[in-house]
Each structure stands twice: as C-alpha cells, then as structure tokens.
Amino acid sequence: MQIGNRFRCYPTPAQEKVLLQWIGCQRFIYNAKVQEDRYFRTFARKSLDHTGQFAPIDQQYSQFKHPELTPWLSEVPSQLLRNGAAKWMQAYSRFFAGLAGRPTIQAKYGKQSVWLTRELFSFEPIKDETGKVTHHLLHLGTKKHPLDCLAFTAHRDYALPASIHLSIHAGRWHVSFNYDDGIAEPSVEEITQWLRSFSTAELSSVTLGLDRGVKIPLAASNGQQFDFRAIEKKRLTQQEKRKKRWQRRQARRVKGSGRWKKAKQRVAQCQQYATDLRRDFCHQTSHALVADPAYKLYVFEALKVKNMTASAKGDTEKPGKNVQQKAGLNRAILASGWGQIKVYTQYKALRAGKLCIEVPAHYSSQECSHCGFTHPDNRHSQAAFVCQSCHCTDNADTNAAKVLVKRGVALMLGEGVAKKKVKRARVKKQKVGAECSKPAGANQPTLVETWVNRPDGNILAYRSMKRETPATTLCV
Numbered sequence: 001m002q003i004g005n006r007f008r009c010y011p012t013p014a015q016e017k018v019l020l021q022w023i024g025c026q027r028f029i030y031n032a033k034v035q036e037d038r039y040f041r042t043f044a045r046k047s048l049d050h051t052g053q054f055a056p057i058d059q060q061y062s063q064f065k066h067p068e069l070t071p072w073l074s075e076v077p078s079q080l081l082r083n084g085a086a087k088w089m090q091a092y093s094r095f096f097a098g099l100a101g102r103p104t105i106q107a108k109y110g111k112q113s114v115w116l117t118r119e120l121f122s123f124e125p126i127k128d129e130t131g132k133v134t135h136h137l138l139h140l141g142t143k144k145h146p147l148d149c150l151a152f153t154a155h156r157d158y159a160l161p162a163s164i165h166l167s168i169h170a171g172r173w174h175v176s177f178n179y180d181d182g183i184a185e186p187s188v189e190e191i192t193q194w195l196r197s198f199s200t201a202e203l204s205s206v207t208l209g210l211d212r213g214v215k216i217p218l219a220a221s222n223g224q225q226f227d228f229r230a231i232e233k234k235r236l237t238q239q240e241k242r243k244k245r246w247q248r249r250q251a252r253r254v255k256g257s258g259r260w261k262k263a264k265q266r267v268a269q270c271q272q273y274a275t276d277l278r279r280d281f282c283h284q285t286s287h288a289l290v291a292d293p294a295y296k297l298y299v300f301e302a303l304k305v306k307n308m309t310a311s312a313k314g315d316t317e318k319p320g321k322n323v324q325q326k327a328g329l330n331r332a333i334l335a336s337g338w339g340q341i342k343v344y345t346q347y348k349a350l351r352a353g354k355l356c357i358e359v360p361a362h363y364s365s366q367e368c369s370h371c372g373f374t375h376p377d378n379r380h381s382q383a384a385f386v387c388q389s390c391h392c393t394d395n396a397d398t399n400a401a402k403v404l405v406k407r408g409v410a411l412m413l414g415e416g417v418a419k420k421k422v423k424r425a426r427v428k429k430q431k432v433g434a435e436c437s438k439p440a441g442a443n444q445p446t447l448v449e450t451w452v453n454r455p456d457g458n459i460l461a462y463r464s465m466k467r468e469t470p471a472t473t474l475c476v
C-alpha cells in the first residue's frame with residue numbers, strides 16, 4: 001500500500017535561499033504551462049492559422065527558457081523545470097480522468113513546495129559499529145548545482161522514496177516521502193463480501209456508529225466521546241486572540257513592508273497552531289477507533305460539510321439574516337474536523353482490513369434507537385434523549401450513533417434504509433368545470449434509491465425522483 005511520511009527538515013540559511021529559488025522556478029514553469037494552455041484554448045479556435053489544431057498537452061518547457069527574458073531559469077537544474085511541466089501534465093491527466101478541474105495558476109503566497117526526482121537527491125546510509133543502518137543523510141542537488149546535506153528528523157521508520165517533496169508553510173520546512181511498502185491492501189469489495197457473510201446480530205455487535213457534532217466533535221455508539229482536552233481548548237482560544245491581534249497590526253502596517261511581512265507570518269503561525277492541533281486530534285481519534293479490535297465496520301452519517309458551511313450572506317438584492325451567527329456555526333463545524341476524521345478513519349480502516357461507510361443522515365438525532373419512533377420532541381435538550389413512545393432515555397449523541405449502526409447494518413446486509421418521508425404540497429391545476437380523466441397515481445414522481453460503491457471506499461446513497469412519461473390525457 002502507498003505510505004506517505006512528512007518529516008520536519010531544517011535547511012541552513014544558504015540552502016533556504018536556493019530552495020526558495022527552486023520553488024519559484026518550478027512554479028514559474030507550471031504557471032507558464034497553464035497560461036499557454038489558456039492561450040491556445042481561447043485563441044486557437046478563433047484564429048484561422050490554428051484551425052483544426054488542438055491545444056498541445058505535453059511536457060515541453062524549452063520555449064519558456066529565454067536568455068534575456070528568463071535568465072534565472074538557467075541558474076537551476078533543468079530537471080526541476082521538467083518536473084514543473086510534468087506536474088502540470090499530471091494535473092491535466094487528473095482533469096481528463098474526471099477527478100479534478102483543469103490546472104490553475106499556483107499562487108505565490110501560502111504553502112509552497114518543490115518536487116524533486118531521483119536525479120536531484122540521494123540518500124547516504126549511515127551505519128553503526130555492527131554494520132546496521134541507523135539513519136540516512138539526504139544530499140540535495142546535482143553535480144553542477146550541489147546543495148549539500150539537508151538535515152531532517154524522522155519521527156518514524158521509513159523506506160527510501162523515488163521522489164520527494166520539499167515544502168515551506170508558516171516558516172516551517174517539511175520533506176515528504178511517498179513509497180509503496182509492498183504489503184497488499186485488501187480491496188473494499190473483499191471486505192464488503194466478508195462482512196455480508198455475517199448475520200444481523202453478529203454484524204451489529206462489530207459495528208461502531210459515529211455521530212459528528214458541534215458540541216462534541218465525535219460520539220460513538222458504545223458511549224465513547226472524543227473531544228479536545230481542556231488545556232487544548234484554552235490554548236486554542238489564546239492563539240485565536242493572538243491571531244486577531246496580529247491581524248489588526250498587519251492591517252495598520254504598510255502593505256509589502258518588512259514589518260507587514262513579519263505580522264503576516266505571525267498570523268500564519270497562530271493559524272498553524274490551530275491546524276496542527278486539529279490534525280493531531282483527528283489522527284489520534286481515528287487511530288483509537290481503528291485500533292479497537294472489537295469493531296470491523298464504521299458508520300458515519302453522510303454530511304455535506306461544504307453545503308452546511310455555506311455563508312448566509314445572500315446578495316445585495318436579498319441580504320441574508322443572522323450572518324454572524326451562521327459564520328460562527330460554520331467556524332465551529334470546520335473547527336471540529338468533521339471531514340478529516342472521516343477521511344483518516346477511512347484509510348486507516350482499510351489498512352486494518354476494516355470498512356468505513358456512510359449512511360443517509362436524515363432525522364438520526366430524532367429517531368429512537370430502540371423502537372424507531374421519530375419525533376422532534378424526542379430530543380429533550382442538547383444532551384438528553386427521551387423517547388416519547390417507549391420512554392427510554394439515552395445521551396442524544398450516543399442514541400444518534402446507535403441509529404447509524406442500525407442503518408449501516410441494514411445497508412450492508414442489503415435491506416436498505418428506511419426512506420425519508422417526502423413532504424409535498426399538492427397543487428391542483430385544473431380549469432374550473434373541467435373534468436380530467438387521468439387515472440389516480442399516473443405521472444406521480446416516485447422516489448428511487450440507489451446504492452453505489454464508490455472507489456474511495458464509501459457506499460453512497462443517491463435518491464432521485466423518477467417520473468413516468470405523462471399519459472396523454474386531455475383536460476378540456
């Protein structure tokens with residue numbers, strides 16, 4: 001399976017200067033390819049000279065090397081520039097595969113990285129007295145452009161990669177390895193087949209439902225709750241305050257000046273703290289979930305985080321209401337790391353031979369996990385759930401997670417999930433006095449539910465309305 005490692009590295013000031021130059025040159029080639037492609041696609045079809053020609057999609061970059069216009073491109077290894085063009089080609093092939101949009105201009109600000117292939121770096125093994133390799137030295141550069149040894153700290157074991165990425169963000173450098181460890185990963189189909197051989201009771205006992213929320217980031221159906229520690233919450237608030245203070249300072253300083261750049265970097269550092277903390281929380285939580293040998297199937301509710309965190313701003317004609325409150329909720333949703341926890345659990349589960357699926361989320365917080373009675377009154381308060389039908393009580397988040405287990409098991413064993421009741425107002429459009437000979441139920445849309453195994457390991461439910469072709473009846 002593919003393994004990715006990201007280690008902190010510490011270039012010297014001289015190395016840092018050269019690496020930044022490398023990053024800039026590779027980005028220049030990438031952006032030049034993007035612009036060239038845009039030029040061809042906009043003008044080629046209009047100009048007679050280019051009639052019948054397609055925009056070239058290749059890895060050529062020599063046209064951008066000019067002794068007077070771009071002399072700096074000759075100061076860096078040419079393999080770097082080729083990698084820039086190759087990166088653009090890869091991005092384009094992702095577009096053709098339907099995985100992404102067309103390549104776009106890479107910004108000069110924010111996270112920056114450079115892709116180095118085998119010709120641009122080498123590993124030198126360092127052995128101890130017994131002849132065992134303890135660590136490696138990473139040499140950068142070519143014969144013509146040597147860059148000496150780059151110091152990095154490996155916090156875990158690694159294999160030697162075929163290519164590396166060097167990146168800088170918020171003043172910190174990282175080196176990323178990517179390699180195949182040779183261990184075969186079980187496919188989603190194999191695990192699904194295996195889980196389908198279970199009975200309902202067996203599968204229910206090895207299934208863990210996971211309810212994501214704003215108050216508690218993650219609640220499991222076995223009663224476990226995952227949340228940030230008190231000290232972490234305190235530090236997050238402190239960093240948020242510090243960030244706001246530096247943002248105010250940045251706004252007052254002259255744009256582009258040295259003091260402005262310093263303030264900008266401080267803002268990025270405060271932001272980076274929060275990002276690191278959340279990523280760490282998501283990794284630890286997903287690891288704890290998958291490491292539990294009692295569970296084989298993890299069920300999340302399908303949340304459209306992007307739609308849920310849309311702004312309430314509206315437009316000039318129809319200004320939205322409660323924009324600030326909605327912005328606060330959005331921030332809380334994004335801060336809970338909903339998406340990240342799911343993505344991490346998915347790939348970690350697959351490595352462990354387990355499965356992570358999504359089920360429709362409708363009314364999971366109002367449904368009773370014992371009797372299935374669904375009503376808004378069941379939700380007594382934010383935390384308490386009291387069923388109005390069977391009077392059982394539970395923690396609201398735990399109950400929702402148990403409902404997800406039921407749905408996940410039903411989905412796996414092919415029984416499907418109870419459909420959401422579609423409320424629809426019926427409008428009769430008939431002329432006064434007219435008599436319509438339409439048979440009852442004709443031309444009424446029916447709800448069709450399809451389950452699809454997605455390549456990323458999700459099983460997704462699509463609901464679509466199907467309407468039969470209208471019967472040819474005439475209303476006079």
Ligand SMILES: [Zn+2]
Nearest residue numbers: 368371387390
């Ligand atoms: Zn009940």
